[in-house]
Amino acid sequence: MQGDTGENGDSLPPFLETLWGLRAPSRRSRPALSLGRIVGAAIEIADGDGLGAVSMGRVAERLGFTTMALYRHVRGKDELLAAMLDSAIGAPPDLSGRDGWRSGLEEWARAQFAVLQRHPWIPQVPLSGPPLTPNALAWLDAGLACLAETRLHEAEKIAVMMLLDGHVRREAKTVQELQQSGWQTGAAATASYGRTLARLVTPEDFPALRAALDSGVFGADLEGYTSSDVAFGLRLLLDGVEQLVRSRDTAFPTGG
Amino acid sequence: MQGDTGENGDSLPPFLETLWGLRAPSRRSRPALSLGRIVGAAIEIADGDGLGAVSMGRVAERLGFTTMALYRHVRGKDELLAAMLDSAIGAPPDLSGRDGWRSGLEEWARAQFAVLQRHPWIPQVPLSGPPLTPNALAWLDAGLACLAETRLHEAEKIAVMMLLDGHVRREAKTVQELQQSGWQTGAAATASYGRTLARLVTPEDFPALRAALDSGVFGADLEGYTSSDVAFGLRLLLDGVEQLVRSRDTAFPTGG
DNA sequence: CTTCTATGTGTATGGCGTACACGCAATGTG
DNA sequence: CACATTGCGTGTACGCCATACACATAGAAG
Incomplete structure (x- = not known):
């Protein structure tokens, strides 16, 4: 009796068992919070404000729960992200x-x-x-x-x-x-990026890249990508x- | 007179100017700290303890400076990471x-x-x-x-x-x-991963994947990869x- | 009823990136 | 030489984050 979930030889993390449907759907009356609701909220946040906006606190807040409540369904943020991935790809x-x-x-x-x-x-x-x-x-x-x-x-x-x-x-x-077009420099928009690049990429040091640059790639083609x-x-x-x-x-x- | 670095039309972030060698090498007596030393230390940390171990504080500590000292050479961690990339690929x-x-x-x-x-x-x-x-x-x-x-x-x-x-x-x-082999589940080593996978991937639901699994991929082949x-x-x-x-x-x- | 267990809460901790005000030393100018 | 300027390192402080831990509670099992 090693305390496994049952007949499973190798134990799976709880959240994975849930994803695979190997878990009794909680014989509690009202589950209120669930892995599904959590990842749903997290995905909404990520879709709207980017992955960086997904924090345990914000996800919980959106559902009207405390931050720590999430940890009853997910061992940590890593697991949340994994579950988000699976749910999002469908x-x-x-x-x-x-x-x-x-x-x-x-x-x-x-x-x-x-x-x-x-x-x-x-x-x-x-x-x-x-x-x-x-x-x-x-x-x-x-x-x-x-x-x-x-x-x-x-x-x-x-x-x-x-x-x-x-x-x-x-x-x-x-x-x-x-x-x-929020680029690495933060400042440069598409056009400015092209100009900056054009100044740095000299024909002597970057002949091949220069040729590509001059052919108009990185230019108006960007939006055509x-x-x-x-x-x-x-x-x-x-x-x-x-x-x-x-x-x-x-x-x-x-x-x- | 917009306050540019000189003859440059579009201004580049300071750290990029340094990387491109467009910056006077600081007419100060002893530069003590420099972008090069910073990224060097950061790369050492990343090589040794992983990217997650690279924090502004730790990089500064390794060089014997305060955390905030780094911000005189780098606008933020993003720039540090960009500089690290460039230096590391060589x-x-x-x-x-x-x-x-x-x-x-x-x-x-x-x-x-x-x-x-x-x-x-x-x-x-x-x-x-x-x-x-x-x-x-x-x-x-x-x-x-x-x-x-x-x-x-x-x-x-x-x-x-x-x-x-x-x-x-x-x-x-x-x-x-x-x-x-520190996998997603954290628990599973290579063998255990294979066994777990084998239990979940049923021939009914995942026929093609099952075939691949049975052929021994994911098995001992892992180390041969x-x-x-x-x-x-x-x-x-x-x-x-x-x-x-x-x-x-x-x-x-x-x-x- | 008692007991157990699953679930949500509250508090606290340590780490993080970084804004801001300051000190200081080297520099160029009178 | 006296001076203002300016580049660079420091110290403090703030807000956000993930998460460990102790506690509360409510429904189910005995």
């Missing part, structure tokens, strides 16, 4: 109707990108470790399912999904930063995947 | 000897990966906006220079570099997380780039 789209792995992954990326635009704070969450939450794993599963028809090794499939996820996240982050650029990187990535898939197909032809 | 490798864009970018990625392993905290820095620091731009320039021989549009070159940078960063982060896996993603990525490069070549053949 369930993955249904890709079973797609007629090929590439089409499926494209839709996967599109859907993920949409989620990240809806919750711009997601890429900012300092995640520490692989995901153990149901929705995160469901997204991964959905992506892997697209690749099931290929001959890729399982490890390769996972690597592809990591690559894809990383790309979408990065693009979303970039777009978001451009949209709120939308999901089309996501598609560009996506195509590049999937082209690479396709090459690998084909190589596996020719190495071990279907005859069998 | 100058890019010389890729001019490489005999093709692909070889060059491979070396670029390898070098970047090495830097990120030397300073594991780099991917954790919450960067807010495009880089304006000299070394960051120098790395970008070095990468773009590799692509100069191709017919890619400048915007495409930049997109490729972003893709590449994102990939390397992500891989480095993953490797680092695996190495220090080294730079070879970086190379896998890298190859995928560069395959995609190569396809694009070739398509541009055939569309506008060299005859000219």
Whole structure:
């Protein structure tokens, strides 16, 4: 009797058990506060005022409870953030109707990108470790399912999904930063940034970058940076995947 | 007379001027404290005890100064972090000897990966906006220079570099997380993580993920996750780039 | 009714970033 | 030399944050 939650061999943190629905829904009369309400409030705050505005105090205040009340449902802020992530990404789209792995992954990326635009704070969450939450794993599963028809090794499939996820996240982050043009210097707006950059990037020290600069990237193109650029990187990535898939197909032809 | 630093049109934050060497080296007798010494101490702390251990107070303490002394050289912690980043990545490798864009970018990625392993905290820095620091731009320039021989549009070159940078960063982060196997749950070691995952990931709800799990990924393979896996993603990525490069070549053949 | 346990409260602590007023020493100017 | 200026380090103080701990309470189990 080590005091586990029951028949579980390895014990899971309570908040994870709740997320996985492994927890009796509290046989108390009125739960009043719950993990769901907490993460809901936290997500609202993050959506509205940014991740930095999410503090235990503010979340509790929004729900009309004391700060410490949250700690009955969450071991610490880390867990809250993890739960927020899982709740915000939601369930993955249904890709079973797609007629090929590439089409499926494209839709996967599109859907993920949409989620990240809806919750711009997601890429900012300092995640520490692989995901153990149901929705995160469901997204991964959905992506892997697209690749099931290929001959890729399982490890390769996972690597592809990591690559894809990383790309979408990065693009979303970039777009978001451009949209709120609050830059590193704090002072520089888009135009001023370009001018400043142009002065520092001399043709002698940065020939290649200078060429890019002169071609007008970083200029008016900034506002044109939308999901089309996501598609560009996506195509590049999937082209690479396709090459690998084909190589596996020719190495071990279907005859069998 | 708006009170600028001199002939500069758009004024740069003081710390950036220092990084770019646009600042007179202080005509004071003994500067005692300097931006360089500050970021040096901060990097030491981050390398040793993690990014979380970097606080203004601790950095100052290590140098034998008061906390507030730092604010004479840095406007705030954000600037300190930006300066740390630039200093830690250092100058890019010389890729001019490489005999093709692909070889060059491979070396670029390898070098970047090495830097990120030397300073594991780099991917954790919450960067807010495009880089304006000299070394960051120098790395970008070095990468773009590799692509100069191709017919890619400048915007495409930049997109490729972003893709590449994102990939390397992500891989480095993953490797680092695996190495220090302090996972999200805090409790689970590698083996326990696998077992827990195996219990939650049912074949009904996560068929594809389950298959991956059963194939032994996430198992003993974890420690085998080294730079070879970086190379896998890298190859995928560069395959995609190569396809694009070739398509541009055939569309506008060299005859000219 | 008693007891247990889950849940919310109140208080307190230590760390953090940083605004502000001050001291001081080196400098350039009469 | 006397002087004002200015760059740089100090000391204090404030507000915010996460969270440990002791306590209160209310519903369920015995």
